[in-house]
Amino acid sequence: MGILNVTPDSFSDGGLFLDRDAALRHAEMMMEAGADVIDIGGESTRPGADRVSEAEELDRVLPVIEAIRKRLPIAISVDTSTAAVMAAAFEFNVEIINDVRALSRPGALAACGQSEALLVLMHMQGTPSTMQDAPYYADLFGDLNQFFEKRIEACGLAGIASDRLILDPGFGFGKEAHHNFSLVAGLHRFAHHGLPMMVGLSRKRSIAGIARDVIAASVAGHLLAIQAGASIVRVHDVEPMVSAINVLRAVRECEG
Numbered sequence: 001m002g003i004l005n006v007t008p009d010s011f012s013d014g015g016l017f018l019d020r021d022a023a024l025r026h027a028e029m030m031m032e033a034g035a036d037v038i039d040i041g042g043e044s045t046r047p048g049a050d051r052v053s054e055a056e057e058l059d060r061v062l063p064v065i066e067a068i069r070k071r072l073p074i075a076i077s078v079d080t081s082t083a084a085v086m087a088a089a090f091e092f093n094v095e096i097i098n099d100v101r102a103l104s105r106p107g108a109l110a111a112c113g114q115s116e117a118l119l120v121l122m123h124m125q126g127t128p129s130t131m132q133d134a135p136y137y138a139d140l141f142g143d144l145n146q147f148f149e150k151r152i153e154a155c156g157l158a159g160i161a162s163d164r165l166i167l168d169p170g171f172g173f174g175k176e177a178h179h180n181f182s183l184v185a186g187l188h189r190f191a192h193h194g195l196p197m198m199v200g201l202s203r204k205r206s207i208a209g210i211a212r213d214v215i216a217a218s219v220a221g222h223l224l225a226i227q228a229g230a231s232i233v234r235v236h237d238v239e240p241m242v243s244a245i246n247v248l249r250a251v252r253e254c255e256g
């Protein structure tokens with residue numbers, strides 16, 4: 001999954017893709033590099049980020065969704081927590097809603113219940129403005145598993161079938177580096193939910209904090225996550241990620 005942030009303050013790409021044509025070109029580049037999905041987001045979720053208005057988020061993402069849908073043969077994911085944005089995105093038959101708040105904002109469950117899109121339920125402790133203020137877990141895997149159970153149950157009550165759900169531990173969302181790396185190592189401990197898992201480590205602080213080459217380090221982290229059970233990786237740098245996945249596939253094909 002290639003990341004397309006259409007925010008002015010995104011921590012990794014500095015809002016390069018606010019302009020619709022630049023966004024389209026970048027999406028096309030990621031598609032040509034091998035991305036299967038483009039994840040379009042108009043509300044920054046970096047630590048300390050403020051909320052944007054619904055109108056502003058719609059203004060940022062809708063023209064880009066429309067342009068990509070018209071011009072590129074690629075699946076679209078929309079990174080949003082806002083029910084009105086979800087509803088508007090469904091008019092373009094987007095394939096995935098990627099919600100870092102796991103459909104907890106008012107109206108989100110109901111909006112998604114009206115669609116057939118796949119839904120990413122991500123774990124976050126706190127909110128983007130406070131989440132990195134000394135995050136603490138009494139039982140990291142127990143807390144996340146309980147969270148996933150509750151959100152899967154809430155989806156079921158809203159009439160959303162569990163085969164539409166994807167789980168994401170939310171690297172960097174209310175987690176210290178040691179939490180993030182423990183989650184990569186223990187990703188299999190979420191496998192009993194029987195749902196696909198997605199991860200996003202791309203250029204995040206825990207990665208940048210231990211490596212001079214943040215792109216190589218992101219690829220390595222994602223590859224380890226795939227080995228541990230992830231089936232979707234959300235990345236800025238598609239080409240090196242796809243190259244690494246090709247090697248993994250070749251090795252797996254030759255496994256005895």
Ligand code: 9MG
Nearest residue numbers: 079120122168170171199200
């Ligand atoms: C929007 N966004 C930023 N980081 C993310 C992550 O790790 N997972 C998901 N699902 N979305 C993310």
